Amino acid sequence: MEQVLIFADYILIAITFIYLIIASVTDIKRREVPNWLSFSFIILGLAVRAIACILIKPLTISNYSYLLYGLAGFLVFVGLGIAFYYGRIFSGGDAKLLMGIGAAIANMSSLKIISSYIFLDKFFIFQFVLNLLLVGLVYTLIFAFILTILKWSRIKNEVKNLFLKRKFAIIIISSLSLVLAVTFFILRINFIGPIFLVLMILPWIYVIIKPVQENGMIYEISVKDITEGEWLAEEIKIKEKIIKYKWDGINEKELKLIKENFDEGRKIKIKKGVPFIPVFLIAFILTFIFGNLFLELVNLLL
Structure with missing residues (x-):
């Protein structure tokens, strides 16, 4: 039984990796993910789980938990996909591909063998979501700053006008955040200091990114x-x-x-929007290597 599930996990890992590569390429080139790609990913992920359950003997209700996990992961990610779509975070193609990921990597019993993280097999899907949000933030900022450099001549007047319009709020938030960050570092509360450093630069990021979104793309x-x-x-x-x-x-x-x-x-x-599917691929790979990136960052700061 365990060997069948381990083999199925390896197949699902390979399928997910291949689909994310193909989806990333199409998203970068055409800023879209075809429906056939997302739907076939969902069907294939659930099919592998169903076949694995059939191969397990004897056929009991408990042995179908592997498929039920896939269905549960699919339904959870349907909810997340809909929330992200109507929250204007994901496009329809991004949301559908996320559903396929939920069906494929809902639970993976073999991950405790191929990873040094003891809880990775049970919580892989949740760690992936957290990493997706963190990587997505960093990726979007890098993308926006590169675009800012390339489109600076077009957006520089908008950046200047937006700063002048919001300068008092920007200066107050940045100054207060800097004071608090320095205070926490002096008190050796290192895990809170970086939070206020981030808050210090957020207003400046807003001043740059907003004109990029409105005119640079x-x-x-x-x-x-x-x-x-x-x-x-x-x-x-x-x-x-x-x-x-x-x-x-x-x-x-x-x-x-x-x-x-x-x-x-x-x-x-x-x-044109930001090609976001590469974030799925990056987060998928980093989850295997580091597990929960948030915990890793906290451990570095403590």
Whole structure:
């Protein structure tokens, strides 16, 4: 029984790794994750768990727990995916891929063998979510700062105006946070000091990132190249209908309307989001190596 589950875990690990690589490449290239990729990931993850249960003898209800864990992980990540989607954190493609991850790595009995973290097999899925949030924050900041450098000539006036508008709040928050950070370091309460250092720089990050989001990620593409799910950066009026920006992007009906009424060479402004699927891959790998990154950071500070 244990050998079957260990073998199934290795298969699921390989499947997850391969799917995350493919999804990362498509997200970077096209800023989308195809539905067939996410749905096949979900089906394959649950299928491997079902086959593993069938191979376990005797066939009892307890032996089907491996499949039930997969279904539970899928349902939990359905809830997370919906929450992140309507919270405007994930796109639809990101949310669907997250559901596949839930089905695949809900629990993994073999991880206690391939990892030095004794609780990694039981809590891998939860540690992955925590790491996903932490890595996602760092990744988004790095992406935004690189984009800021590349688009500085376009957004520098917006950055200046936003700073002047919020300068009193920025100076007060930053100064107070610096004083508190220094105080905690002097008192040798090292795990709280970095929190206030982060709070000190957050207002400055906001001043830079907001103009990047509003102006630095806008591109012009031809009508012939526009695809379903694109985010419009400006309203498009076609006869009596106005097509506006929506979180889920242009739908099939709107895309058809645009292509039927505009020349192929006409330029349309769209907004590109941050390709977030690589964060899934990075968090997946780091969870194997370090376990809970939050705990590792706390241990370094203590």
